[in-house]
Amino acid sequence: MNKYTIHPEVLDELRNQRPVVALESTIITHGMPYPHNLDIAKAVEDEVRAHGATPATIAVLDGNLHIGLTPQQLEKLAFTQAAMKLSRADIAIAMAKGETGGTTVAGTMVAAALVGISVFATGGIGGVHRGAELSFDVSADLNELAQTPITVVAAGAKAILDLPKTLEVLETLGVPVIAYGQDELPAFWSRSSGLKAPLRLDSAKEIALAHKTRTALGLFGGQLVANPIPIEHQITRNELKPLIDAAIKRAKVQGINKKDVTPFLLKTVLELSKGKSLSANKALILNNARLASKIAQFL
Ligand code: PSU
Ligand code: MN
Numbered sequence: 001m002n003k004y005t006i007h008p009e010v011l012d013e014l015r016n017q018r019p020v021v022a023l024e025s026t027i028i029t030h031g032m033p034y035p036h037n038l039d040i041a042k043a044v045e046d047e048v049r050a051h052g053a054t055p056a057t058i059a060v061l062d063g064n065l066h067i068g069l070t071p072q073q074l075e076k077l078a079f080t081q082a083a084m085k086l087s088r089a090d091i092a093i094a095m096a097k098g099e100t101g102g103t104t105v106a107g108t109m110v111a112a113a114l115v116g117i118s119v120f121a122t123g124g125i126g127g128v129h130r131g132a133e134l135s136f137d138v139s140a141d142l143n144e145l146a147q148t149p150i151t152v153v154a155a156g157a158k159a160i161l162d163l164p165k166t167l168e169v170l171e172t173l174g175v176p177v178i179a180y181g182q183d184e185l186p187a188f189w190s191r192s193s194g195l196k197a198p199l200r201l202d203s204a205k206e207i208a209l210a211h212k213t214r215t216a217l218g219l220f221g222g223q224l225v226a227n228p229i230p231i232e233h234q235i236t237r238n239e240l241k242p243l244i245d246a247a248i249k250r251a252k253v254q255g256i257n258k259k260d261v262t263p264f265l266l267k268t269v270l271e272l273s274k275g276k277s278l279s280a281n282k283a284l285i286l287n288n289a290r291l292a293s294k295i296a297q298f299l
Contacts, residue, residue: 007068019053019296022112022120029083029102038078051293063098106144121292127166146173156186186228208298233283
């Protein structure tokens with residue numbers, strides 16, 4: 001039977017209880033075009049290393065679940081055209097079929113928990129889509145946060161989603177949503193969403209302590225840390241709003257549904273912003289990698 005492979009460097013760090021940060025790969029296969037996806041994936045790994053932790057990018061390659069990729073594997077994944085998008089439901093099936101795919105936030109959490117990694121850095125999580133009262137489109141990422149003990153560091157959720165509904169579902173599921181260093185929930189490209197975050201913490205040490213306390217109390221599930229994009233890289237809400245609205249309209253007209261919705265919206269916003277969203281995207285992911293590395297050192 002196919003099994004998982006832990007990169008030797010990651011295995012060594014885990015055995016010696018040194019800090020490891022998990023990284024997702026749907027962002028590579030479905031979130032950004034080649035070669036930006038590869039550049040950013042490499043830069044994020046370097047950022048984790050520069051901040052005292054070891055990166056473990058997670059993906060399925062030819063049916064094998066990898067926890068940590070070699071530079072060659074990362075390159076191959078970034079170049080693969082027909083990669084699958086792997087959430088909790090898809091990983092085992094992709095492995096059984098010998099497929100290649102990028103793991104979503106949910107998929108990456110499953111794999112990280114399997115090998116005892118407790119911190120994970122990404123860009124944005126999936127959430128409740130606009131119009132979900134009709135489409136029922138709610139990302140499996142939210143349910144995963146409710147059941148898998150990983151601290152996920154993201155820049156909030158993108159305005160392609162319905163942020164108030166996303167907060168409501170996370171509240172129902174008992175997932176702590178923690179804004180880092182501010183009261184307001186950040187909204188990916190922008191530091192402000194107009195919404196107050198349910199919780200706030202101001203240091204990596206406190207976030208790590210909260211993670212450990214949840215474990216001690218037998219509270220299953222993870223916590224979501226919403227880390228605002230550095231101010232010099234932010235794009236204001238007003239600037240992106242018309243592009244996001246146009247992307248959502250286009251998705252509706254073209255009948256995009258299920259797993260294709262998020263990649264379609266991301267691709268369309270990128271196209272409509274003429275690539276402007278990409279540099280902000282890079283800056284916020286690096287920022288999340290830094291915070292996740294600090295948190296990992298306290299765990
Ligand atoms: N949001 C982003 N960028 C991303 C994703 C979401 O701003 O790349 C990706 C993540 O991998 C996330 C997935 O886990 O999309 C969610 O997809 P869905 O909405 O189909 O659950
Ligand atoms: Mn969905």
